[in-house]
Amino acid sequence: MNQAALSILNTTFGYASFRPPQDAIIDALIDGQDALVIMPTGGGKSLCYQIPAMARPGCGVVISPLIALMQDQVSALEQLGVKAGFLNSTLSAADTQKIEQQLMSGELDLLYIAPERLNQARTINLLHQVPLALFAIDEAHCVSQWGHDFRSDYLQLGLLADQFPDVPRIALTATADSRTQAEIIQRLHLQNAKQFVVGFDRPNIQYRITPKNNPRKQVLAFIRAEHSGDSGIIYCLSRKKTEETAAFLCAEGMTALPYHAGLPAETRAANQRRFLREDNIIMVATVAFGMGIDKPDVRFVAHLDLPKSIEAYYQETGRAGRDGAPATAWMAYGYQDVILLSQMMSQSEGSAEHKHAERQKLDAMLGLCEITSCRRQTLLRYFGEQNHEACGNCDTCINPVATWDGTDAARKALSCVYRSGQRFGVSHLVDILLGKENQKIQQFDHQQLSTFGIGKDLDANQWRSVFRQLVARGYLAVDSTGFGGLRLEESCRDLLKGDERIQLRRDVKDVKTSKSKHSQ
Numbered sequence: 001m002n003q004a005a006l007s008i009l010n011t012t013f014g015y016a017s018f019r020p021p022q023d024a025i026i027d028a029l030i031d032g033q034d035a036l037v038i039m040p041t042g043g044g045k046s047l048c049y050q051i052p053a054m055a056r057p058g059c060g061v062v063i064s065p066l067i068a069l070m071q072d073q074v075s076a077l078e079q080l081g082v083k084a085g086f087l088n089s090t091l092s093a094a095d096t097q098k099i100e101q102q103l104m105s106g107e108l109d110l111l112y113i114a115p116e117r118l119n120q121a122r123t124i125n126l127l128h129q130v131p132l133a134l135f136a137i138d139e140a141h142c143v144s145q146w147g148h149d150f151r152s153d154y155l156q157l158g159l160l161a162d163q164f165p166d167v168p169r170i171a172l173t174a175t176a177d178s179r180t181q182a183e184i185i186q187r188l189h190l191q192n193a194k195q196f197v198v199g200f201d202r203p204n205i206q207y208r209i210t211p212k213n214n215p216r217k218q219v220l221a222f223i224r225a226e227h228s229g230d231s232g233i234i235y236c237l238s239r240k241k242t243e244e245t246a247a248f249l250c251a252e253g254m255t256a257l258p259y260h261a262g263l264p265a266e267t268r269a270a271n272q273r274r275f276l277r278e279d280n281i282i283m284v285a286t287v288a289f290g291m292g293i294d295k296p297d298v299r300f301v302a303h304l305d306l307p308k309s310i311e312a313y314y315q316e317t318g319r320a321g322r323d324g325a326p327a328t329a330w331m332a333y334g335y336q337d338v339i340l341l342s343q344m345m346s347q348s349e350g351s352a353e354h355k356h357a358e359r360q361k362l363d364a365m366l367g368l369c370e371i372t373s374c375r376r377q378t379l380l381r382y383f384g385e386q387n388h389e390a391c392g393n394c395d396t397c398i399n400p401v402a403t404w405d406g407t408d409a410a411r412k413a414l415s416c417v418y419r420s421g422q423r424f425g426v427s428h429l430v431d432i433l434l435g436k437e438n439q440k441i442q443q444f445d446h447q448q449l450s451t452f453g454i455g456k457d458l459d460a461n462q463w464r465s466v467f468r469q470l471v472a473r474g475y476l477a478v479d480s481t482g483f484g485g486l487r488l489e490e491s492c493r494d495l496l497k498g499d500e501r502i503q504l505r506r507d508v509k510d511v512k513t514s515k516s517k518h519s520q
């Protein structure tokens, strides 16, 4: 190990030792090689470029899309005595000039630059005039057009390889399936980079997914039972819902703050600051909140709506328990989520191919919700880690899911979809199965259908669960253009013909787990 690096770790950052593979990554960069680092959130990516930037002659340039956090990052470094600065659109002309002068006179160890700023010819010219220690491309998955954080400015970063062939480059991300990894390598010209992939497992996080009926009450009960007085993040899909949920929790005596992109910048910054600095704050946020947030003692992350991919779920839940102490990732999920996300996807801009990829990601997320085996195993398998035992620290491990032979129910449900013309949503289909004589049934003459009233052996909740699972397993597709109508998929043929049987999971209430935070 490079001695200068170790001494910077000890004296500047105050840490005793590197977490592997930080040491190997830092060695490679000091040696002048390129690196690609895939490391989960909280793994310790920052030191991997900060330390070699200080150990090598010249300034280290960090490209980050997180403009809102640059000020914080730079202030934190300055407090440690590191000479750092940033260039982005929030700076005044005078401050920009000051930073540029510091760069020219060799005063800076680290310079954070927004990608759109780096792409300006003026910035590139400036960088050509000074010795550079390295380029660090943070949140490198932003270069992927398939990912949820795509930034077109990242596409230009490939030019760094040609323009600065002697400056080592390191790309870092927490999110990369093998396809995104390949895309990062190709677009950023990292074919010769050493690759460091750190395991995705976060053993201290307990994963739980429960059927949604009254999400606010459910999350309140969850917090009261297991996390009262803890810091946590609650994710909601809509801005309105973050505000309503925060108000609801406040009325129940908790300190909850909303966070979404529609709030004034000052409110957002103030709420974020309180969350970072105070204890016991619950942040109720859209996905706008969290990228780059480093709060070690977040004890729970709750989802009141389904994330649109396993990557997003993993990244968001990964903000819990960064200090290594027990934490909970809790989610309430319901059928309505699927319809809503499908609609959003179909209305989004983007090619048919892109929508198809998004749809597949949502399907994988649904699969994770409906599995009857270990959640962690499934999660890690998705990221390419095949060899994990059942974990013992997720809901399905702690309370094994009961299954039932749903063949008969599934056939009734599928034929009900078919007979009613493959265009109605779940509530109407359930009404047909239960034989309800309401206005809509009469309007379409559905009391004449052979499936009318054939499902009285199950109640409405059970039927909704059957439909949800049939969608999650790909037997039924949600019509994404309109109002959540269901149609049959090719794969349901065997089931309908009677050649295939199906086991369904029996929905259980969210049960408090045996491993509470006090017993560990």
Ligand code: ADP
Binding pocket: 015, 016, 017, 018, 019, 022, 039, 040, 041, 042, 043, 044, 045, 046, 047, 294, 296
């Ligand atoms: P990431 O960028 O991968 O999400 P960070 O670089 O923000 O992670 O690091 C997460 C936390 O771990 C930070 O609080 C950081 O100070 C701490 N950390 C990183 N490396 C070490 C280390 N070698 N020893 C102790 N703490 C570390």
Ligand code: ZN
Binding pocket: 373, 374, 375, 376, 377, 390, 391, 392, 393, 394, 395, 396, 397
């Ligand atoms: Zn498990």
